[in-house]
Amino acid sequence: MMEYIIDSSFNDARLDRFLRKKYENTPLTEIFKGIRTGKIKVNGKKSKENYRLKEGDIIKVLISGGETEEKKLMKISEKDMDSLKKGIVYEDEKVVIFNKEANMVMHKGSGHDYGLSELFKSYYKTDEFNFVNRIDKSTSGLVIGAKNLNVTRELAQEVREGNTDKKYYILVNGIVSKNEFTLKTYLKKEDTKVVELESYEPGAKESISYFKVLKRGKKNTILEAKLETGRTHQLRVQLSSLGHPIVGDGKYGKAGKSMFLFSYYCEIPKYKLKIELPLPEKYLERLD
Structure with a gap:
């Protein structure tokens, strides 16, 4: 069984598109069948392929094989390393609070090879790092990062329930x-x-x-x-x-x-x- 916790990069994405990305080698018909039969569940319940994901959603997949291989962490430059260190305003074993500059993107995509999320995954040498909230590229200020999946799940729930x-x-x-x-x-x-x-x-x-x-x-x-x-x-x-x-x-x-x-x-x-x-x-x- 595979378990995925949705971070801000997949917020509002369709369930079937998320699964297509995670299971590139699995036929789409098999993914749809998994959703229909309950072998793929969201927050412990059967869902539909067009369900819009929310930050903190937990997806459990019981179909075997076909998972897309995780891409290697990017190599971080000295300039980017300095930029991250300078922007960290708080850090402990669970959380990092980062002061994002305007025009800095949160995630790769839309003409950007990488964003803050990819940089921090390399910085902490773990693919489990996730931002649990996001702000626009042109907005500056504080964003919340979780250092592992358990903290991501806990924090994302706090954000979703309005407790932050x-x-x-x-x-x-x-x-x-x-x-x-x-x-x-x-x-x-x-x-x-x-x-x-x-x-x-x-x-x-x-x-x-x-x-x-x-x-x-x-x-x-x-x-x-x-x-x-x-x-x-x-x-x-x-x-x-x-x-x-x-x-x-x-x-x-x-x-x-x-x-x-x-x-x-x-x-x-x-x-x-x-x-x-x-x-x-x-x-x-x-x-x-």
């Missing part, structure tokens, strides 16, 4: 009038973008964010944001629809050298872990 806490510093265009406000909207993926809808429709997901004004300038505003739900591009789309796009957000606002969205706070109560980074100076410099 993350906050963001955001610089937006314009002057936000309300000191505190909540945005409850429906977001839906359409092609390469996410759109905000006035009401629910199939495929849309309710998205809730809490905001607080920290500082107003002459042209821009610094906000603190906290997510209740973690949808793709949630803060970016909601703020853009509000008329206050994030400074530097080329997808939902006006492009710049970097996007001013920074994940500065991370709390994992189960591990008695709390990390908080200061507001970057460049946010104050760009206020006016």
Whole structure:
């Protein structure tokens, strides 16, 4: 029997596509048969081939043979090694908290031969390393890494059940009038973008964010944001629809050298872990 724990790189992927990747040498008909007969289960239950995987899902496979051979760990350069050491803000035997720079990708794919995940697998010399949350390429700040599969399973469940806490510093265009406000909207993926809808429709997901004004300038505003739900591009789309796009957000606002969205706070109560980074100076410099 083989067991797989889904990390952020396969979040929202179809079950059959994940299995196709893991079992390249097994006929697709046999994979479908395994799903149908319960020889392949998700979280201990029978599933369907089009089930969308979630971080922390556990897949057990009882069909034998055909597993794709694990690729060798990449060779890490001295420059990348220094970059990882510099970005680690906390580390113990289970967890690493890393301060990701903007425009650094989390995983390989989409024109990138490798990402942070592949670098850390080489850094710790184990294929069991996984990030249990992810942020966009253009977003900077704290991401949570687990050093083995047991910790991945435990942390992914904490994230999925909303038992972890993350906050963001955001610089937006314009002057936000309300000191505190909540945005409850429906977001839906359409092609390469996410759109905000006035009401629910199939495929849309309710998205809730809490905001607080920290500082107003002459042209821009610094906000603190906290997510209740973690949808793709949630803060970016909601703020853009509000008329206050994030400074530097080329997808939902006006492009710049970097996007001013920074994940500065991370709390994992189960591990008695709390990390908080200061507001970057460049946010104050760009206020006016």
